[in-house]
Amino acid sequence: MMVLSIIMMTADHRSNMLNGVRSLFSLVIYPLQTIASTPNNMGLWFNEQMNSHQSLIAENESHRTENLLLKAQLQKFTSLQAENIRLRSLLKSSRKLSDQMLIAETIAVDLDPYKRQIVINKGQLNGVYAGQPILDSHGIMGQIIHPGIPSSTAILITDPSHAIPVQVNRNGLRTVLYGTGAANLLEVQNLPNNADIELGDLLITSGLGGRFPEGYPVAIVMNIKRDPGQPFAQIIAEASAHLEQSREVLLVIAKVKPEVEHGTTKQNAEPANKKSEGLNNHE
Amino acid sequence: MSNRLDSHGGIVIWASFAMAFILSMIPMSEAIEIYRPQWVTLILIYWCLALPHRVGIFTGWFIGFLLDIHMGSILGQHALALATIAYLSYRLHIRIRLYPLVQQSLIILLLVTLSQMMLLWISGIINQAPGDWSYWLPSLTSMLVWPWVFYLMRGIRRIYGVN
Numbered sequence: 001m002m003v004l005s006i007i008m009m010t011a012d013h014r015s016n017m018l019n020g021v022r023s024l025f026s027l028v029i030y031p032l033q034t035i036a037s038t039p040n041n042m043g044l045w046f047n048e049q050m051n052s053h054q055s056l057i058a059e060n061e062s063h064r065t066e067n068l069l070l071k072a073q074l075q076k077f078t079s080l081q082a083e084n085i086r087l088r089s090l091l092k093s094s095r096k097l098s099d100q101m102l103i104a105e106t107i108a109v110d111l112d113p114y115k116r117q118i119v120i121n122k123g124q125l126n127g128v129y130a131g132q133p134i135l136d137s138h139g140i141m142g143q144i145i146h147p148g149i150p151s152s153t154a155i156l157i158t159d160p161s162h163a164i165p166v167q168v169n170r171n172g173l174r175t176v177l178y179g180t181g182a183a184n185l186l187e188v189q190n191l192p193n194n195a196d197i198e199l200g201d202l203l204i205t206s207g208l209g210g211r212f213p214e215g216y217p218v219a220i221v222m223n224i225k226r227d228p229g230q231p232f233a234q235i236i237a238e239a240s241a242h243l244e245q246s247r248e249v250l251l252v253i254a255k256v257k258p259e260v261e262h263g264t265t266k267q268n269a270e271p272a273n274k275k276s277e278g279l280n281n282h283e
Numbered sequence: 284m285s286n287r288l289d290s291h292g293g294i295v296i297w298a299s300f301a302m303a304f305i306l307s308m309i310p311m312s313e314a315i316e317i318y319r320p321q322w323v324t325l326i327l328i329y330w331c332l333a334l335p336h337r338v339g340i341f342t343g344w345f346i347g348f349l350l351d352i353h354m355g356s357i358l359g360q361h362a363l364a365l366a367t368i369a370y371l372s373y374r375l376h377i378r379i380r381l382y383p384l385v386q387q388s389l390i391i392l393l394l395v396t397l398s399q400m401m402l403l404w405i406s407g408i409i410n411q412a413p414g415d416w417s418y419w420l421p422s423l424t425s426m427l428v429w430p431w432v433f434y435l436m437r438g439i440r441r442i443y444g445v446n
Contacts, residue, residue, distance in 0.1 A: 001344050005363035012358040013409055025352045032301060033353070036308035109308040112354045113316050114413035146355055153355045161411055181413075183313070 016130075019146070023124060026148030033109045033119060033151065040108035044247075099213050102126060102251040104134075107151060116142075116159035116179060120249060123148045131211055133252045139217040139240030140164065140205060141249060156243050157218065158186060166218050167206040168197055174206050177219060177237060183244050186219050188235035193226045195233060203237060213252055292445030296338060299326050299436065300346060308353065317417045320425040321395050323350055327365055328394060329436045331372035332379055334446065343369025356402075357409060364401040368394050384430050392426035 012018045051059075104122040111117045122128050124147050132144040134154050142156040157164050160181040167174045173196060177186045191197060201221045207214025219237035226233045303322040311319065327346055330338035347365030351358050371394060372379070379390055399422055406412045439445075 001340055001366045002363060005344070005359040005366065008359035008362070009357050009405065018358050022352055022358060025349065029304075029349060029353045032304045033308060036305045037310070040310055108310045110310050110316060110319075112356060113313075113319075114415070114418070115355065115411075117355050155355075 019130070022146055023148045026123075026146070026151065030148065030150050033107050037108040100253040102128075102253055104128075104249050104251055106247055106249060111153070114181065116156040116162075116181065116183075116243070117145070118142075118154050118156060118249075119151055120154055120251075121151050122251065123150045123152045125149060127253070128152050128251060132254070133212045134249045135216060135252065136241045136246040136249050138242055139219070140212060141239075141241045141243055141246065143211065144251075154249075157239060157241075158182065158184060158243060164212060164218060165206045165208040166203040169202040169204045169217075170198075171196055173197060174208065175203075177203060180236075184239045186237045186239060188221075188237065189232060191233050191235060192231065193228065193233045197221060197224065197233070197235060199224060202240075213254075292440075292443050293337075295439065295443045295445045296330060296334075299330075299439070302326075304349070304353070317420050318424050319421060320428045321398070321421050324365065324368060324395055324398055325391070325425055325429060325432050326436070327369060328372050328391065329432060331369050332376045333436070333440060335373050335376045338369070339373050340366050340369045357405070360402060360405045363405070364398040367401060368398045371397075384433065387433070388426045388429045391429045392422055395425045396422040 008018065102122065104120040104126075107119040107121055109119055111119070118141075120134070128144055128147045130144055130147050132147075134141045134143060140157060142154050142159070142162065144152050145155045146153040155162055156179070157177065158179040158181065160179050162179040164177050165174070166177050173191075175188050175191050175195075178189055180187055188197075199221055202217055203219045203221065205212040205214055205216045205218055217240040219239050221235060222238045223236040224233055225235075300323065303326040306322040307319065323346060327338070327343050331343070344362045344366040347360075347362035348358070350356075350361040350365070354361065375390070379387060382390065396419065399419065403412055403418065
């Protein structure tokens, strides 16, 4: 048993041989997870039922106004997008495609308290694949690591083993954001003290690394400590997405499925492009 | 292995494991979550002590394997830890059964701490170790809930005549 466990752990850590086994047995776990999340769902359902007619009307009204505002902004956006495509085609550079989304719900279950992971109710049946980015209405949340059959496990950007390539929205400075393991907090480890980054800067995905689509908000810089004795500035950012609250999440469907080697290889892949970006920062 | 005896209460054993799984999944606020006892480990130890001829290393390993899948940890981590715990409880079951409940709880503390230490080592090897003292709190709470788990499970075992 011991030898089998050790062989399995090695196989799982080094390669993706066991992904099939994992998704197969997640079928056994899924009913249990569903049962475990029922008290929570019932609470939500009860809340919804108890909402008065008036408050529903008020909510409806506010949604309508919000919808109107968003639509108005969207009109501008469409024309801007058209303009952008035209300009890009003038420059003969590739144009950006808009991304398709799949909506999933989180299953309210607790996993390992020292990791930041969530379970969602869409799996391989719905075309979910490892490495698929997930986001909510406010920003990037994370990516799928273990796609099961009816459900999948996703790693949040705050998990200590997660890294995501980003750029500062204001000036395009590229860097990598690492998870800290604390709720909603991320850190930038590899920007020099004199880097042009300020409090309140919005960090968006840079699209480098090919995993996350470009241009989605990830985090906002909330604390910068520049210690002259240290080579790098200590920068803490707060995730834009409501990582701990979101019930509905969006899965980005890539036009071309990336060739994903293994869930943990992102730890190798992304720090690797961190190095190259670290150099690019001096440009 | 007679068929009648084998089929006796197997459902109860698996249902108790399912219950333990659900207890360890139910969402809790972050402040309480770190105190959550290791329900699955406790139930496994109980069955290893009560019915060592039916629940043993293989069951422990399989339960740990399912736990790995649920937790999203590396496959084999919990399996290895729980198989070890099942082995130890199996080796010591005659002795532990005779201990008074307080002393039993102390043994439980040892066993759960050992399983957590194995999990920590494995996490450490793959560079994901939580560096926090609160990591050990579940061992303590597991020890504190053991008497209740023990009485509850003994009651269930006697009512359903699991043997």
